[in-house]
Amino acid sequence: HQDISMSTRYNGAYVVDLPEEVEDASPQIEKDCHTGCTSAWKVYEECAARIEGNPEGHCTGQYLDYWHCIDKCSADKKFALTRG
Numbered sequence: 001h002q003d004i005s006m007s008t009r010y011n012g013a014y015v016v017d018l019p020e021e022v023e024d025a026s027p028q029i030e031k032d033c034h035t036g037c038t039s040a041w042k043v044y045e046e047c048a049a050r051i052e053g054n055p056e057g058h059c060t061g062q063y064l065d066y067w068h069c070i071d072k073c074s075a076d077k078k079f080a081l082t083r084g
Helices: 026-051 060-082
Strands: 005-010 013-017
Touching: 026 060
Parallel strands: none
Antiparallel strands: 005 013
16 A cells, blocks of 8 residues: 655645555456446446437436446445555
8 A cells, every 4th residue: 555645734634645646446446346237237238229319218227227336346445445
């Protein structure tokens, strides 16, 4: 884990000084979680195919269900990265 210094305050909040550029692990974690969410993704893709060409159709519910699955899978993994 990175050594994080909270040495300065700005408008009442601490500014975090990172020793180097930190890579965002979220995209890889979410990609890894996709395997467990393929059924939700398939439902979304089926909806998208069904409404293709229909300007009034949408698959928002299916899309949000997929991302709920990804969020549920990835939350603990992302949070673990914040612990020191």
